Amino acid sequence: MTLSGTQAAPAARRDEISLRVVPTRHPLRWAASALALLLFAMAANSLFTNPAWEWEVVGEYLFAPSVLRSVVLTLELTALGIVLGFALGTVLALMRLSPNRLLSSVAWGYVWLFRSVPLILQLLFWYNLALLYPRLSFGVPFGPAFFDVGTMDLIGPLTAAALGLALHQAAYAAEIVRGGLLSVDPGQREAAAALGIPRVRRLFRIILPQAMRTIVPNAGNEIIGLVKGTSVVYIMALPELFYQVQVIYMRNGRVMALLLVAAVWYLALTTALSAAQFYVERHYGRGRS
Amino acid sequence: MTAMVELRDVHKSFGPLHVLRGVSLSVRQGEVAVILGPSGSGKSTLLRTINHLEKVESGTVEIEGELLGYRRSGDRLHELHEREILRQRTKIGFVFQNFNLFPHLTVRQNVAEAPLSAQRRPRAEVDALVTRLLDRVGLAEKAGAYPRTLSGGQQQRVAIARALALEPKVLLFDEPTSALDPELVGEVLEVMKDLARSGTTMLVVTHEIGFAREVADTVVFMDAGLILEQGPPSQVLDGPRHERTRAFIGKVL
Ligand SMILES: Nc1ncnc2c1ncn2[C@@H]1O[C@H](COP(=O)(O)OP(=O)(O)OP(=O)(O)O)[C@@H](O)[C@H]1O
Ligand SMILES: [Mg+2]
Numbered sequence: 052m053t054l055s056g057t058q059a060a061p062a063a064r065r066d067e068i069s070l071r072v073v074p075t076r077h078p079l080r081w082a083a084s085a086l087a088l089l090l091f092a093m094a095a096n097s098l099f100t101n102p103a104w105e106w107e108v109v110g111e112y113l114f115a116p117s118v119l120r121s122v123v124l125t126l127e128l129t130a131l132g133i134v135l136g137f138a139l140g141t142v143l144a145l146m147r148l149s150p151n152r153l154l155s156s157v158a159w160g161y162v163w164l165f166r167s168v169p170l171i172l173q174l175l176f177w178y179n180l181a182l183l184y185p186r187l188s189f190g191v192p193f194g195p196a197f198f199d200v201g202t203m204d205l206i207g208p209l210t211a212a213a214l215g216l217a218l219h220q221a222a223y224a225a226e227i228v229r230g231g232l233l234s235v236d237p238g239q240r241e242a243a244a245a246l247g248i249p250r251v252r253r254l255f256r257i258i259l260p261q262a263m264r265t266i267v268p269n270a271g272n273e274i275i276g277l278v279k280g281t282s283v284v285y286i287m288a289l290p291e292l293f294y295q296v297q298v299i300y301m302r303n304g305r306v307m308a309l310l311l312v313a314a315v316w317y318l319a320l321t322t323a324l325s326a327a328q329f330y331v332e333r334h335y336g337r338g339r340s
Numbered sequence: 341m342t343a344m345v346e347l348r349d350v351h352k353s354f355g356p357l358h359v360l361r362g363v364s365l366s367v368r369q370g371e372v373a374v375i376l377g378p379s380g381s382g383k384s385t386l387l388r389t390i391n392h393l394e395k396v397e398s399g400t401v402e403i404e405g406e407l408l409g410y411r412r413s414g415d416r417l418h419e420l421h422e423r424e425i426l427r428q429r430t431k432i433g434f435v436f437q438n439f440n441l442f443p444h445l446t447v448r449q450n451v452a453e454a455p456l457s458a459q460r461r462p463r464a465e466v467d468a469l470v471t472r473l474l475d476r477v478g479l480a481e482k483a484g485a486y487p488r489t490l491s492g493g494q495q496q497r498v499a500i501a502r503a504l505a506l507e508p509k510v511l512l513f514d515e516p517t518s519a520l521d522p523e524l525v526g527e528v529l530e531v532m533k534d535l536a537r538s539g540t541t542m543l544v545v546t547h548e549i550g551f552a553r554e555v556a557d558t559v560v561f562m563d564a565g566l567i568l569e570q571g572p573p574s575q576v577l578d579g580p581r582h583e584r585t586r587a588f589i590g591k592v593l
Contacts, residue, residue: 242440245391246506247430247458250422256457260444338444338486 085265090228108308112299121295122316128294129289130283132216133274140224147229147252158225165222172216178287180206203288212284220277227269231262263335271328292316342405344369344541345390345510350399352385359385361565362399367510367558370539374552374573377562378588383545386562389514390543391432392425403431404509430458433450433503437515439495441487441502447474448483451502459506473501477531493524497531506537511535513544547592553577561585 097298098104112118147158151277165173206214236256282293289300292313301307345367350591352360359382367373375383388394390401392409401408408428410417420428428495434494442450451470455461461469474480477497487495496516505512513532517525529551536542536555546552551587552559561584568582580586 148458213536236440237440238438238440240438241393242434242436242442244426245429245432245434246454246502247426249426249452249457252457257442261442334442338446339488 084150103307105305105308108305109311112296112312113311115299117290117295117299118292118312118316121290122290122320124277124290125281125316126320128212128216128284128289129274129278131213132220132277133270135213135217136220136273136277137224137228137270139221140226141228143221143225144228144232147307148232150220162222162225165219170215170219170280171286173219174212174284174287177211177215178205178208180211182310205304208287208289211257212281212287212289216281216284220273223273224270227266227273228262230269231261231264231266232258234265235261243285245303260335264339265333267328267332271324275324278320278324280315341420343367343402343439344371344404345543346400346405347386347390348400348402350386350389350396350401352382352389352394353397359565360389360396363562363565363567364399365560365567365570367541367543369399369541371557372540372542372544373553373558373560374501374554374593375543375560375562376544376547376549376576376588381560381562382565384514386541387434387514387545389463390510390512391429391434393434419467426458427533430454430506431509432582433506433511435496435499435506435511435516436515437518438517439487439492439499441499443487445486446483447479447485447487447490447498449496450487455503456503470501473504474481475499476499476504476512476534478500491524493527495518496528500528500531500535510541513542513546515545515547517546517548549577549589549592561588563588 099106143158143161147162149155177276186199186201187205188196190196190198216307239257240253243257246256281291284291285294285297288294296309296313300306343366345365345506347363350360350363351358363382363387365373366531375386377383385394389396390403392401392445395409398545400410402491406428407417409425411420412418442453445453448470451473452466455466455469456463457557470483471480474483477500479494479497479501482490482494482498487498490498496519500516516532517528520528527547529548532542532544533555542558545550556573558570559573560570561576561580561582563584569576569580569585576585577589580589
């Protein structure tokens, strides 16, 4: 038999000569690597030798209390945007996949609307909602109201920003979650149904954990996008990172140094998130490899 | 004595395609029925109507005399709520051609899932049950493994243990060995034979004529959405009355 023949041969030959593997050479790859290294060295050199970067000013402001507070606000806005956005997005995705035509149309309409309107415009819209509805009342639809409040009191700049970010994020999250749910083999749903597993449990125990494998990389993109995206709320004069460094450099004129402070923080935050993403992906990848 | 599974004049269409055209079938407790038939004759659809994965258009399916998926009042059939349907499904185990194990759960978790969440049985009791079942299908040492790390034959044995974990009244098998390499078919058939000997009621769609001959009490031959003939293996396999049955058996043997 050929199989046993090929198995026996190498063992016999190994005693006679020891073979050495010579890898293929890649001169072009070498040249490209050298060039990249050179450019990197030049950039690094200028970064540290050009005094206009003002590293000592960067150091001075990097951990200034006002900057730290603005970093916290940036994180809060990101967290609110992502958590609320994905919660609403998941509901929208389930509505979209529902056999009920009305529910699925509503979800489709939502995604259409909120993906079409620029975020910055939407933020201003929420911020100025009081112009449209000076008072908001809560109660029976078309019936008596239990209480009502001034819109300005309820929707301050922070709420408007969080609301805007979350509603915007939900439209994208809905598509990401829907894509994830569709990526799960229909046989999984069927097997779970055949076992009599209740509907909600089927979703959270069987389907979503598998959908997470496609959801997490895309969600990671979204979160990192949002960390930087929160900078648009500066138009509402909310002291998040980007607004705060602007305030400082308007005062002291150290523009480059303070932009660098913001850049360093954004880098640090996204790096931490990328690392977290690695572990989350590994968690949901269990059982495959 | 009422039958364990009783189908009466079941019809099912997909759009214009009339897949089941009036199927009546009765399976007694402890009986093993093997369903044969050419591709597209409606065998899978038939099994899927039995646990209500497909709704029938007319006709009835009963398990131990209990109407499946509907409640009768007078001359009307009211569709049952999802929760009731799920409860009824726990009386029926289903084994799929592609196993459909949950890849992100371990073997033990796969088997334990339904008794815990569908039947709400206490964990300690379920743990003991799972251990017993894995032992029965010869996979006790694989309890902590993930399905992807098992061979096809082992995966299908886990799937059988998972179906058994509900302690169902009936087990349905849809071509359980068709996705397996030939040398792995035997180990799965062994487990199924063992179940048959211990008195489990089984409906098995398969092309394994040898299994049918050895284990089946009844062989059912389906063609184009109808049961063409049925009877003991000796009769249907060795002396089929219909030309189409003869042609089909000639081809698979
Ligand atoms: N969900 C569905 N939608 C539309 N048509 C379907 C659906 N399921 C099955 N069919 C069709 O119904 C017919 C019977 O299918 P079924 O799977 O029951 O056949 P089968 O006897 O199991 O065949 P096989 O031996 O190939 O598995 C086929 O023509 C198939 O294409
Ligand atoms: Mg089939």
